[in-house]
Amino acid sequence: MKWITSQIGAREHYAIPRVLHGAGKLERLYTDFWASAPWRLIGKLIGKGGLATRCHADLIGAPVTGFNLHALKASCQCFANLYDGFLHVGEAFGRDVVKALDSRPSSLDSATIFFSYDTGFLEPAKWVKARGGKTIVCQMDPARYEVDLVKEEEKRWPGWAKRSVEIPEAYYRRREEEWAVADLVMVNSEWTKAALMKQGVPESKLVVVPLAFEAPNPRPSFDGTCRPASSAAPLGLPSAVYRAARQRLGSRRKLHVLFLGQIILRKGIQYLIEAAKLLKDEPIHFDIVGSIGISDQAVASAPSNITFHGPVGRDRTEEFYRAADLFVLPTLSDGFALTQLEAMAHGLPVIVTPNCGAVVSDGVDGLIVPASDSSALAQAFQLLIQDPEKLRAMSESTKAKVQQFSLSKLSENLKGVEWRLLG
Secondary structure (H helix, E strand, O other), rough: OOEEEOOOOOOOHHHHHHHHHHOOOOEEEEOOOOOOOHHHHHHHHOOHHHHHHHHOHHHOOEEEEOOOOHHHHHHHHOOOHHHHHHHHHHHHHHHHHHHHHHOOOOOOOEEEEEEEOOOOHHHHHHHHOOOOOOEEOOOOOOOOHHHHHHHHHHHHHOOOOOOOOOOOOHHHHHHHHHHHHHEEEEEOOHHHHHHHHHHHOOOEEEEEOOOOOOOOOEEEEEOOOEEOOOOOOOOOOOOOHHHHHHHHHOOOEEEEEEEEEOEEEEHHHHHHHHHHHHOOOOOOEEEEEEOOOOHHHHHOOOOOOEEEOOOOHHHHHHHHHHHHHEEEEEEOOOOOOOOHHHHHHHOOOOOOOOOOOOOEOOOOOOOOOOOOOHHHHHHHHHHHOOOOOHHHHHHHHHHHHHHOOOOOHHHHHHHHHHHHHHO
């Protein structure tokens, strides 16, 4: 089968079109901006340097169409509501893809699969379906179910959220239309699958394909090619982490726990703060890294064993990973959360809830605790404070887990998706 893919932005570092291109199955990738060498220079000159990351070495020479002028224009637009902007960009991108498809001679038939991510899928999917092709939309998050869950948390924790995001009904309706048009709805976790079933998507239409993880991430150069970025320390070689853990825990120094990501109610920061309060007399310290989306009052309520560092650059992120013994993700809802695998690539066991992608094997390379349960969180930390040998054993298991989420595994999963469509 041949695949046509489209995506807004550099989602997952173009993992799906890269895998398909490597297998000789990619007919074309449509994207909002593709950073060939001249465009990288233009982006830098006009102050849009971030657009320079929109390429990948694995796709040099691949059939790629970018709508660069439209993307530059869209990047200058402002919307009172962020989700109105997502709607506008998604609809405009969908129309661009349809025009491009219409202008190219095509042998599109039932052996053609059109794949795209939510919000930019609808218009080209209808075009492809009308000509006999198959369509797959990748839904990256649990949609309305997740938003409703967060609203309940805002009621439970009044005054904690910096702002309550209001999502227009039209945004939900567009996603629902996309699910209806698609032959398959791809999700990254069983958690998202269950959430979409509660929103009316038939189980027969849903397929779970976990994200792929790579380290380090690619970064474009300005010489007409893309090459991997250098990192402050090699990933996947955590022996230094083990030695540091032995020194810290062997001498009864504090257990260092890292939380990295958006500091918002959806990520469960409120329960982590409450767990830290329960552990105020234990040898443990929490480093909280990321943009702060809770109120100053909520931050001030944290005990002294928590330090908020705010957002940091990639180099400092590496420093925090290397200094930590353990990673925590007490999320209430995540489509997948790649930070689990990034932490494991640094040799860190992970404490996580079931409400995201299934990465952690409970008791093997981390611990799984119920969501919204500060007591369970505190007990998990206390277990590892009291048993540093268990923490070390978990650390030794992390590298093998990371290897289970490779690009080759993604390739296998996509072959399974093809069989689903043929069946």
